[in-house]
Amino acid sequence: MAEPASPAAAELAQKIRAKAARVGVVGLGYVGLPLAVEYAGAGYYVTGIDISEPKVARLNAGDSYVGDVPSATLAPLVSAGKLRATADFSVIRDLDTIDICVPTPLRKTKDPDMSYIVAACEEIAKYFHPGMLVILESTTYPGTTDELVLPMLEKSGLKVGKDFFLCFSPERVDPGNPNYQTKNIPKVVGGTTAECTSLGHMFYSQALETVVPVSSTQVAEMVKLLENTYRMINIGLVNEMAVMCDGMGINVWEVIEAASTKPFGFMPFYPGPGLGGHCIPIDPFYLSWKTKQAGIEARFIELAGNINGQMPHFVVSKIQNALNDVGKAVKGSKIHVYGVSYKRDIDDVRESPAFDIFHLLQKRGGMVSYSDPHVPEILMEDGSRLRNDPEAMKTADCVVIVTNHSAFDYQELVEQAKLIVDTRNALKGIQSEKIVRL
Ligand SMILES: NC(=O)c1ccc[n+]([C@@H]2O[C@H](COP(=O)([O-])OP(=O)(O)OC[C@H]3O[C@@H](n4cnc5c(N)ncnc54)[C@H](O)[C@@H]3O)[C@@H](O)[C@H]2O)c1
Numbered sequence: 001m002a003e004p005a006s007p008a009a010a011e012l013a014q015k016i017r018a019k020a021a022r023v024g025v026v027g028l029g030y031v032g033l034p035l036a037v038e039y040a041g042a043g044y045y046v047t048g049i050d051i052s053e054p055k056v057a058r059l060n061a062g063d064s065y066v067g068d069v070p071s072a073t074l075a076p077l078v079s080a081g082k083l084r085a086t087a088d089f090s091v092i093r094d095l096d097t098i099d100i101c102v103p104t105p106l107r108k109t110k111d112p113d114m115s116y117i118v119a120a121c122e123e124i125a126k127y128f129h130p131g132m133l134v135i136l137e138s139t140t141y142p143g144t145t146d147e148l149v150l151p152m153l154e155k156s157g158l159k160v161g162k163d164f165f166l167c168f169s170p171e172r173v174d175p176g177n178p179n180y181q182t183k184n185i186p187k188v189v190g191g192t193t194a195e196c197t198s199l200g201h202m203f204y205s206q207a208l209e210t211v212v213p214v215s216s217t218q219v220a221e222m223v224k225l226l227e228n229t230y231r232m233i234n235i236g237l238v239n240e241m242a243v244m245c246d247g248m249g250i251n252v253w254e255v256i257e258a259a260s261t262k263p264f265g266f267m268p269f270y271p272g273p274g275l276g277g278h279c280i281p282i283d284p285f286y287l288s289w290k291t292k293q294a295g296i297e298a299r300f301i302e303l304a305g306n307i308n309g310q311m312p313h314f315v316v317s318k319i320q321n322a323l324n325d326v327g328k329a330v331k332g333s334k335i336h337v338y339g340v341s342y343k344r345d346i347d348d349v350r351e352s353p354a355f356d357i358f359h360l361l362q363k364r365g366g367m368v369s370y371s372d373p374h375v376p377e378i379l380m381e382d383g384s385r386l387r388n389d390p391e392a393m394k395t396a397d398c399v400v401i402v403t404n405h406s407a408f409d410y411q412e413l414v415e416q417a418k419l420i421v422d423t424r425n426a427l428k429g430i431q432s433e434k435i436v437r438l
Pocket of ligand 1: 026027028029030031032049050051052055101102103104116119120137138139140171172173174175278279
């Protein structure tokens with residue numbers, strides 16, 4: 001790395017190297033908390049800032065609310081005074097670095113909702129001071145860092161690349177992945193100026209294993225969107241394959257398994273009941289929104305969004321057909337959803353296709369229940385609450401496997417359930433007339 005050109009950069013670089021830099025993380029959710037823990041573990045004093053008082057209280061009590069961060073890891077860092085949380089943004093006066101990890105959802109119109117980034121930056125701007133490194137990690141459209149965040153920070157009269165430093169670094173965390181976590185997922189970072197990139201690179205290199213610098217914030221922003229769009233489109237393709245195979249009586253899972261034996265040029269993606277989570281169903285629309293402004297239509301994204309969005313309907317029609325085959329209908333039947341989080345072995349239900357499936361079944365007169373060892377209760381669309389009810393599986397007319405948690409006892413399921421629609425190939429290798437596969 002080149003020697004820093006400005007005095008502020010040189011001072012910050014020295015603090016970062018000496019682990020004397022005071023690290024701040026704004027937004028302590030699935031992304032921010034693991035990052036804060038990583039820096040505290042690397043020897044920095046870390047302050048997390050979150051508007052959620054319950055999260056602040058739990059963190060300060062050493063009680064983790066994020067599956068990938070065990071309380072046994074968090075608590076010693078809190079007791080050693082290395083990590084603390086607050087809802088008071090004035091602590092920024094004493095911080096040297098800030099990673100912004102706030103939500104970036106879509107509005108109902110599928111337009112980006114930038115309100116969380118704007119609110120966080122407004123607070124940061126109030127206490128902004130020379131020598132700070134600010135890194136946006138929230139997934140967003142290309143241009144956000146330089147077009148939206150930079151002007152808010154430059155209102156202070158400070159100059160980027162000279163008095164303060166600004167980067168974008170996409171967050172790639174994969175909740176529930178036992179092999180890849182914040183520390184060993186390579187971190188891409190791009191700054192507004194070369195000096196910014198260089199400081200961002202140095203900052204992440206202190207706590208994370210691999211850092212990949214790129215030439216601008218826009219490239220870094222686009223990297224994340226390429227990664228997630230790639231996944232969304234390939235899932236769309238394989239979902240369409242599943243529908244085609246279903247129409248032709250071919251087992252799509254066997255097709256994918258055999259195609260995966262090709263040692264080059266093929267990467268398996270798997271069909272399912274629909275997209276879920278905070279990233280894959282949402283991020284590509286940040287890109288399509290932005291490209292529309294440049295007169296470019298993101299046709300792959302729209303098409304894949306359409307196909308993926310149809311999957312809950314396809315699953316419900318499979319349930320309906322399966323019930324019809326045993327002389328029943330959805331109307332008046334008890335249907336049990338097996339797994340409601342958006343993917344295996346996590347407790348996150350955001351955007352889970354289980355909700356679409358519940359809604360469609362209820363609309364057709366079905367009576368729904370669910371079991372999920374990771375999710376004790378869910379809030380339904382109509383405001384009512386449904387509780388985890390594993391016993392209901394035994395009396396249901398049909399069980400639909402929406403999430404293939406490893407904690408489920410599939411053998412017991414096959415023995416006790418009357419009829420099963422398996423959208424995840426969770427019952428691979430088990431032969432039974434009760435099973436209808438996607
Ligand atoms: N969860 C993932 O798997 C994942 C993976 C990669 C990228 N991302 C991206 O990372 C970002 C954060 O996602 P997340 O899953 O951690 O979200 P999250 O909802 O779990 O956490 C966000 C936190 O920010 C807090 N917050 C909201 N507004 C705030 C404000 N103005 N000031 C301070 N705190 C505020 C919330 O209280 C919450 O604790 C999003 O852009 C998301 O798309 C998420």
